[in-house]
Amino acid sequence: MTVRVFWEARWAPIGRLVRRTALTLWSAQPRLAVSFVLILIVRGGMAPLSLWLIKGLVDAISHGHAADTVRILLVLGVAVLATQVLHVQSLLLQASLNERFTAHVELMLMRHANRVVDLRLFEDPAFHDRLQLLSRQAGQRPMGLLAALSNLLPSALTTVGLLGLLGWIVWWAPLLLVLGAVPLGQANARLQRASWQMQLERSGSNRSMRYFSGLAVSEAHAKEIRLYGLAEFFEQRYVEAFERSHADALRQRRRLLIMPLLAACAFVAVNGITFAWVTSRALSGELGIGVLVLALQVLVSLLVYVGGVAGSLGVLRGHLHFFQELFGFLDQPATLLGQANLPVPPSPWRDGLEFERVSYHYPEGQGGVFDLTFTLRHGERVAIVGENGAGKTTLLKLLCRFMDPSSGTIRVNGRPLADIDVEAWRSRIAAVLQDFGRYHLSVSENIGLGDVQHRTDEARVSNAARRARLHEDVEGLPSGYATLLGVSFGGMDFSGGQWQKLGVARAFMREADVVLFDEPTSALDARAEADLFERVEELSDGKIVVIVTHRLASIRSVDRILVLQRGQLVEQGTHAELMARRGEYARLYELQASRYTPNAP
Structure with a gap:
């Protein structure tokens, strides 16, 4: 494998990810971002400067140079004060930038989620888990990225300065320490990548935990939980979900910690070799007191800073993995088939809203609709009826173009619905949905x-x-x-x-041109229900009105009734026509009527 191929395969994607993440941070608040980075850069140079000043101070004291000692002390005091001021200023900037960056990322996620036009994705558990994980971490990862950056950048610059000082004393020591630190950085990065994957794999158990804990504080469930004494039952289900999730995580963490521990031991060993060399040279009188103090301070500091840089790189890689997943989601195109984005034909539609042999099959192979053919026209009130699972909700989803048919064509005045701009089409629909x-x-x-x-x-x-x-x-x-x-x-x-x-x-x-009512009277009393259907009659003037309901007595006056059974259109006609036909509609109607008519068969 050539260097170029290796670069393109391993490091170029990381470079593109870092660049895009940096541009995202920049776009959140450019001036704040620049100020924050500049302060971090200056902070990173203060520690090596202080150590060099201490070396000079030791030399001045050991040679009895009082004037030099005073001057160095004054400069050292200014450096320490500047370090503290910059630290406080960076915290203030970080807090403000955190808020901006987090809100910016959450808005990016919200906007793209709202642009996902195919609702089938929201019914996919894998997509749902991924979106929920992104949504939850969008409030944490941007802040974590800035925190990691605020630790990494000054620490990295300080480390570079310390290695430069050490190289002035022992030329080969920086190379040895860098080689010893590489496995530590890689192990930490691998740990962070595995941590994200582990969270994704535990999404099912974590979703159960959130669901059962949410029940305890849900107003909608409060009455039933207390009436049936369900609190302890749901607490137990929460504990079971937690124990499964925790046991899986514990096993993976134990396995993942082996490499970071070995890498840390290797780095300490490399640092120990350098310590031994410096000590031996000091004993032989080859190093002066000031140089010895500088070397020992640098080596002790490098133990902290190099380990910190390696850890921060791993943490930063974990936060970057979130942004990698986020950008992957943001780059995901809509899955609906229409590409032409044609306008909606002007109404009224002479050829109506036509279903031509339309079928839709759910991925899991259950439910759906099959070979539906009918036409809806302006000024017509149409009811869709059938037992649960007959395909009524699927038909409404196809009408709203929440998904495209598996086969067949829906046409609007002769124009395929798949060729019409989704947002333009939905702007012509009003709906009262069940939920x-x-x-x-x-x-x-x-x-x-x-x-x-x-x-x-x-x-x-x-x-x-x-x-x-x-x-x-x-x-x-x-x-x-x-x-x-x-x-x-x-x-x-x-x-x-x-x-x-x-x-x-x-x-x-x-x-709107199309008005959909999905069980619009389920929570209304009899008088309110009668009032609503009177309003529906008024509303139908010049519009296509579609009503899905189980209350068959309420739809006797509609213009046409479509009867679905197991996803197929088995009957259509007026109430009188369908009752005379003695088919599925008549059976359902008489079944309901028998509950109100004592002498009904």
């Missing part, structure tokens, strides 16, 4: 998130609330639309029905 967001923001902001560009338009927000029958509830709040929701920040909480009406109001904020 809609309950954001700890004001009522007005919660509603306004349905159309962020108009979130401060009070008239539009209140109009959306009125259409969702939420306005009267908001008027009774202490601060009206400015009332903060969410007990985490000292706000108040809505009932389940009020939250659901807020989710509907959020959908009403957006002027």
Whole structure:
């Protein structure tokens, strides 16, 4: 292997990683970053300077030069004072830069995570573990990198200065000490790389620990845990997950510590050889008192500094590995198939929103939809029904283009949806999802998130609330639309029905072509449910309205009903047509009706 090939394979990637990380630090706050590095460089030169001054002081005292002694003492005092001032200043700069750098990295991660348009990735456990690990460490690794840098740079410069002083006394000693320190640095770097991999491998157990510990402080689970006496059960599950994780980590740490210990012993042995040589020369009278004091101080200091540099390099390599993973995530492209980024066709769509033999297969081989063919048209209210696992949620995900079909084509007025810009398409959709967001923001902001560009338009927000029958509830709040929701920040909480009406109001904020309702009335009482479906009829004017629900009595008046069974479209038609057909829809409808009609068969 040539030197060039070895460089490209081993060191060039590290060089590119260091450069990109440095540019990321620079972009967080350029002036702070420059000031911080300059102070670290000056700090690194102070220790060798102080040792050289001490050598001169010893020589001056031993020769009885009083004037030189006073001058050197004054310079030494200034150097010590400067060292302390620079240390305090570097701590202040580091604290400020820490905050900037950490916020910058977390924003980078947030922005890219929000740009991941294919939600299949969020359902992949490996991707989820990687993203969660990055997210948790984004608040620690930038700070750790700066801390390692603040130790490494001054220590490295001090070490270079000390080696220079030692080389002035013993020319071969610096080379010997550097060779002895290389294995120590490599062992520490290997330990840090393995530490990251170990965290990734333990992600499953750590996720279980976070889940079970989170239950203890979760408002959503507090009532049931106390009602059923589940606290001890979940504590035990936490302990079991911890013991598994800890046992694995302990085994790996024991194995990984062997090389760093051997490398440390080798470095101490090399330093001992140099100590022995200096001592023997001093005994033979070849070294003066000042040189001897300098040599001994340098050797003792090198034991600390070289070990510190090797350790800091290993720690720095561990932090750089985080940035390597971060940049790998940031460079990961979206996985949706569309490349053309065409605009959404102007509405109304003469050819409608068409599913042509659309299938989607989940990677694990369970669920999905198969060979779906139907068309949705403007001004039409369409309900999608079926038992759990029939494919209703998958169909909605395909409509929102959270994922692309495994086969078949979805067309918008004849244009393949895969060729349309994802963000442009989603901007034409409003939805009330089952798991809609309950954001700890004001009522007005919660509603306004349905159309962020108009979130401060009070008239539009209140109009959306009125259409969702939420306005009267908001008027009774202490601060009206400015009332903060969410007990985490000292706000108040809505009932389940009020939250659901807020989710509907959020959908009403957006002027959309397609409106999706996924179980929109699950938390509403009968009167609120009837009001909502009246509003749905008003909303359908000029729009495509899709309703997914298990409450079949609520959808008798829709224009068309699609019936899914095991991922296939088995029936479609009006309520009357499907009841006359006596198929799957009639069976489901009569099964529900039997619970309310005593004489039903």
